[in-house]
Each structure stands twice: as C-alpha cells, then as structure tokens.
Amino acid sequence: MVAGTHVAFASALCLGGVALFEYKTDFIGRGLATAASLLPDADLATSKLSRAKRQG
Numbered sequence: 001m002v003a004g005t006h007v008a009f010a011s012a013l014c015l016g017g018v019a020l021f022e023y024k025t026d027f028i029g030r031g032l033a034t035a036a037s038l039l040p041d042a043d044l045a046t047s048k049l050s051r052a053k054r055q056g
Contacts, residue, residue: 003038003047010037 010033
C-alpha cells in the first residue's frame, strides 16, 4: 500500500472509533493516527518516508 491508502484507512478507523465509542476527536489525535499509519512504510525503499529519511 502507499501512503495515501495508509492515511485513508487511519482516518476511517479513527472516525469509526469516534462513532462507535463516542469519544471526542481532535486534530492532535488524528495527526498522531496519521503519522503512525505511515510507519509500516518506513522500511520500503519506494516509500516517501524512506526516501525522505535517506535524503536527510
């Protein structure tokens, strides 16, 4: 999967959790979920996260 797919699934799961468990959502929580969803791509050579890590 690519970064866009990971972010879309993280957003869907975050909003699904809000609907199911009725907790408050904020930008910090959604941002953390989005950032954490990109971590599985860190070891792929073709991912944006891996390329940015190698350049920096």
